[in-house]
Each structure stands twice: as structure tokens, then as C-alpha cells.
Amino acid sequence: MPHRPDIGTVGRVPNVSELAVSPAGSRDLPCPVRADPVxxxxFLTAxxxxxxxxxxxxxxxxxxALDGAPPALRYAANDLLMHAAGPPYRDRDGRYLLFDPRGRGRIARVFGxxxxxxxxxxxxxxxGNRVVNFWNGVGGEGYRSPSAQAAVLYExxxxxxxxxxxxxxxxxxxxDTPNGNDLAVARQERAQAGALALRRFLAGLVVVCPRASIALFGHSYGSTVIGLAASGxxxxxxxxxxxxxxGMGVDNAAQLGIDARLWAGQSTRDWIRWVPRSRLFGFGHGTKPADPRFGARVFPTSxxxxxxxxxxxxxxxxxSLARIAAGRP
Structure with missing residues (x-):
């Protein structure tokens, strides 16, 4: 059976009074925390x-930030927010489904x-990824930029x-990603919160793009987020x-509970191979997906x-990843 989002984790269907209440008390918009993306x-298309x-x-x-809102409305809203935030955000081109510079920040950029x-x-x-380094990369290394990586993948x-x-x-x-050099990266609290947000984002994406199939890619700790979101x-x-x-928080692919094809890659020159597979006292993320015993389809990374x-x-x-993204694995 296909695994569909659990409405309890994505967001329960609101009653009429909840539907029209925003966090600011306005009766104009659905609550982004409680309202279901459907x-x-x-509400908005009506x-x-x-x-x-x-x-x-x-x-x-x-x-x-409203999952389930038509993309054009979110682009327009986030364009206003980025312009109001001033340098270095106001001059960034592109289409954004999310922009919040507060704290570590939240952002989502669309190519295509x-x-x-x-x-x-x-x-x-x-x-290590934040809104402030989204375009320039962690440590100022452009090849580590999520925006640059997505652009290369799209092309x-x-x-x-x-x-x-x-x-x-x-x-x-x-x-909120953990820092790359603290113990939070070996724990799952940030990934658990990210998994709930990812489920909700994907539920909204399905609503606004009902004809599209989806490929979900995770790099490093992002793969742990996906692993914890997998059942929903x-x-x-x-x-x-x-x-x-x-690791994806499990010991083998079957424990993810997904019907999607699962692909994994790990370079022999990637330091991540030295991270132990053990899960103990809240630390560790389980077997690495590129391990032949895990059960994923391994793509070349030599x-x-x-x-x-x-x-x-x-x-x-x-x-390999471009072929998967194109729907031609």
C-alpha cells in the first residue's frame, strides 16, 4: 500500500473558525501551523x-510560508519580504516558496x-546551512551552496x-540545521523537527502540483531528515x-516503510564513512544507506x-542524480 502523509503530523483538517485565523489574529488567512494544505x-483559490x-x-x-498556497502567491509574498529585509537579500533573483531570515532562517528556491x-x-x-550562506555556501565555498547545487542539478x-x-x-x-562541528549533528532532534516540516511542505506541493511525481534528494544530515520523514x-x-x-535513522531500507525507489551514494574519499553506525544514548543515525547490507540501489561516486x-x-x-531527477533513472 502507498504510504501517505499522516494527517496528525502534516496538520489536521481545521474547523471553520480555525481556518480563518492567522497567528497575528487576522481573520484573513488560514493558520500556517494548524490548517491542512488542502x-x-x-481557501485561497476561492x-x-x-x-x-x-x-x-x-x-x-x-x-x-503557507503550504498549499498557489506558488505564484508565495513567490510574490516572499519577494516583498526579501526586498523589505534589505541587503543582501533584496537583490537576489529567483522564485522563492519560503523566506524567513530570523535566527538561522528558512528558505526554499525554485528552479524551473x-x-x-x-x-x-x-x-x-x-x-551548517543557513539563509545567510544559502547562495555563497558554508564557509564561503560556492560549491557548498544549496542554491548553486540545485541550479547545477536542474541544468x-x-x-x-x-x-x-x-x-x-x-x-x-x-x-534548523545543526552546526557541522557540534554534537547536535550526531543527534536526531533537529532532523525530527525538519522531518515534520518536510512532510508538510511535500503535502502542500502535492496539492498545488497534483500531476507531478516527486524525487526527494538528501545530502548529509538532510538524508537523516528524509529518513525520519519517510513513513509519512x-x-x-x-x-x-x-x-x-x-544514516537515515534506521538499520535497513525496509524499516523506512516506503514504496519509492531508494538510491544511495558515498565516496570513498568522503569523511562521513568514518562516522560509526551505532545508535546509543540518542547519538548516531544507523547504517549508512550506501552500505550493501542496507538495501538501497547504489549509484557510482568514484x-x-x-x-x-x-x-x-x-x-x-x-x-546519476540528474537522471533520477529527470525521471529516467
Whole structure:
């Protein structure tokens, strides 16, 4: 049986009074915490064009993060938020389904046309990523940038697709990642919170793009987020690919409880191979997915130089991941 989102973790269906209450007390928008993405979509598509434009102008911080809202409305709301945030955000081009610079921040950038896509790849980055380094990369290394990695993946997938106009790639940084150099990276608390946010984001994506199949990619700690979200993934997720993974929170693929094809890659030059598989006292993430005993389909990574170059141009791993993103694994 396909594994569909558990409404208790994605967000229960609200009653009428909840549907029209935002965190600020406005009776204009659904609550982004309680409202189900299906109800959100119905609420907004029922509004006239002028009313939707008013909601964007008056409540961009709510609408920009509202899973189930039509993408065009979220793009417009987040564009306003980025402009209001000032440098270095106001001059960033692109389409954004999420933007919140507070704290470590939340952001999601779209490459391609979601409205036309029938194949969408969501890339979940790992530790150390923040809104402030989303474009420039952790430590100022551009190849570590989720935005740059998603752009490379999108271009490579388009070259392999029969109809590149049908593809979209989303770099989704919708959770608080741990720092790469503290003990939180060996624990699952951040991944558990990220898994709930990811389930909800995907549920909203299915609502606004009902024809599209979804590939879910996770790098490093992002793969742990996906592993903890696995039992509540929408049936539209046809492929899950993880690379440089410290573990997905389980000991084998069967324990994930997914019907999607599972792919894994790990370079012999990736330091992640030294992370122990043990889970003890809240530390550890289980067997690495690229381990033959785990049960994933392993893709080639022999020319990947380290932990951060799985999506680098010219690598076998990018070629494999691009084919999966294009729906041609």
C-alpha cells in the first residue's frame, strides 16, 4: 500500500473558525501551523484575484510560508519580504516558496516552472546551512551552496529530459540545521523537527502540483531528515536519493516503510564513512544507506573528491542524480 502523509503530523483538517485565523489574529488567512494544505489551497483559490493580491500585500510573512498556497502567491509574498529585509537579500533573483531570515532562517528556491512541471526534485541540504550562506555556501565555498547545487542539478536534469520544460528543482532549507562541528549533528532532534516540516511542505506541493511525481534528494544530515520523514511521505514521491549520508535513522531500507525507489551514494574519499553506525544514548543515525547490507540501489561516486562534491559538474554522481531527477533513472 502507498504510504501517505499522516494527517496528525502534516496538520489536521481545521474547523471553520480555525481556518480563518492567522497567528497575528487576522481573520484573513488560514493558520500556517494548524490548517491542512488542502484547506489552505481551497481557501485561497476561492478568493478573487484582487483579494489574493491584498492578502499578499498585507500578510506576506504568513502567505509566503503557507503550504498549499498557489506558488505564484508565495513567490510574490516572499519577494516583498526579501526586498523589505534589505541587503543582501533584496537583490537576489529567483522564485522563492519560503523566506524567513530570523535566527538561522528558512528558505526554499525554485528552479524551473512549477505550474508546468510533472517532475519535481526537492533537495534537502545538511548541517551548517543557513539563509545567510544559502547562495555563497558554508564557509564561503560556492560549491557548498544549496542554491548553486540545485541550479547545477536542474541544468543537468534538463539535458537528460525529453521535455526539460516539465522539470523543476527546489532547494528546500525549511528546518534548523545543526552546526557541522557540534554534537547536535550526531543527534536526531533537529532532523525530527525538519522531518515534520518536510512532510508538510511535500503535502502542500502535492496539492498545488497534483500531476507531478516527486524525487526527494538528501545530502548529509538532510538524508537523516528524509529518513525520519519517510513513513509519512506522499505517494507521489517515486524516488528517494541520499548521498554523503551519516544514516537515515534506521538499520535497513525496509524499516523506512516506503514504496519509492531508494538510491544511495558515498565516496570513498568522503569523511562521513568514518562516522560509526551505532545508535546509543540518542547519538548516531544507523547504517549508512550506501552500505550493501542496507538495501538501497547504489549509484557510482568514484570521482567524487570529498563530502561536498556529489553535485559537481562532470561527476558520475551528478550524472546519476540528474537522471533520477529527470525521471529516467
Amino acid at each position: 484547506a489552505v489551497h481551497g 478568493a478573487c484575484a484582487a483579494e489574493r493580491q491584498r492578502l499578499v500585500a498585507e500578510h506576506p510573512s504568513v502567505l509566503g 516552472d512549477l505550474a508546468a512541471a510533472d517532475r519535481i526534485t526537492v533537495l534537502v541540504p545538511g548541517a 543537468a536534469a534538463c539535458r537528460r529530459a525529453g521535455n526539460p520544460g516539465r522539470l523543476a528543482v527546489i532547494a528546500w532549507l525549511g528546518y 511521505l506522499p505517494a507521489r514521491v517515486s524516488d528517494v536519493a541520499v548521498f554523503g549520508s551519516p 570521482d567524487v573528491a570529498d563530502h561536498d562534491h556529489y553535485l559537481s559538474p562532470g561527476t558520475d554522481s551528478l550524472s
